[in-house]
Amino acid sequence: MPDGALPDIASLDADGLSRALGDLGQPAFRQRQLIAWLYARAVDGFESMSDLPSALRSALAERYSLVLPEPAEVRHSSDGTRKYLWKLADGVLVESVGIPVGDRLTVCFSTQAGCAMGCTFCATGKGGFVRNLTPGEMVWQVVLVAREFGTRASNAVAMGQGEPFNNYDATLGALRLMNSKSGPEIGARHLTVSTCGVIPGIQRLSTEPEQFTLAVSLHSAVQATRDRIMPGVRRWPLDELQQALVDYTQRTGRRPTLEFALIAGVNDTPGEVAALVDFARGWMSHVNVIPMNPVVGAPGQRPGDASVAAVAEALSAAGIETSVRTERGADIEAACGQLTQRHRPSAG
Ligand code: SF4
Structure with missing residues (x-):
């Protein structure tokens, strides 16, 4: 925070907002009002919060900044998917994707810049780490995308830029605000955290009281391949990841999704498919096969339809719950990080 700058109200989770109001001598119900103004209505200033006493509005404005993300770019896909590039209060850029299916809207939001x-297959990974997002910056992505669609978000997925478990507390704070009756009120089971396999985060999520959904980006069940394409999770080997996921299912009774982005010639070979079947068989898993969007400047190509069907068939034949996700937004570079990379002159 620069000298003299006010703390950002978006950095507070629900408990933080309660404490801030308590410090101002406010009764408990003000927290629900403030959450509604910030995250159901997403107003752009404290002065708009008309059911708060004017002295409280002034006190909040003296103590906190409130700056909504600004849209820097919106791209519309022919399939209805929209991709958003947001400029945050400090000028940092992050992405979200809105995916309408029937009368539902899923918003994929970023947890880190x-x-x-x-x-190696991800444009964001090529650009390196910038900073963690605050809870409010995550919730606003979901609320503002839904507003632009003229509807409410039925689902939200922490599957944009960033590893959510590297920003655990803020991500959980955001999910709780999204789940709040005063906020966007998205059901806990419709809120998904997608990790690339950070085991301590999986273990911690299994102890949370809410029924949030877990997804794991697996992408290869062969250790050497996974080490090569996902170097950031080398320290959590596949056998330990599988055990952590089995423990998670036993503790929560919930079924995690294993995301498997198929990359031609990398993870669609017979050996890779056999390893995937071994990894996912015998416990409560669900494998989601995703033919990969090509990423500009990254290795890998989209596999053919026959290859995708063969992988799905091998999984189903082994009794593993399987889906093939329809590719969305390929014409607007909807894979994570692609839009930001084009806006970042130093990115290669
Ligand atoms: S795929 Fe996710 S975890 Fe991997 S580099 Fe990209 S944003 Fe990070």
């Missing part, structure tokens, strides 16, 4: 994990 940039990412330290270095996955």
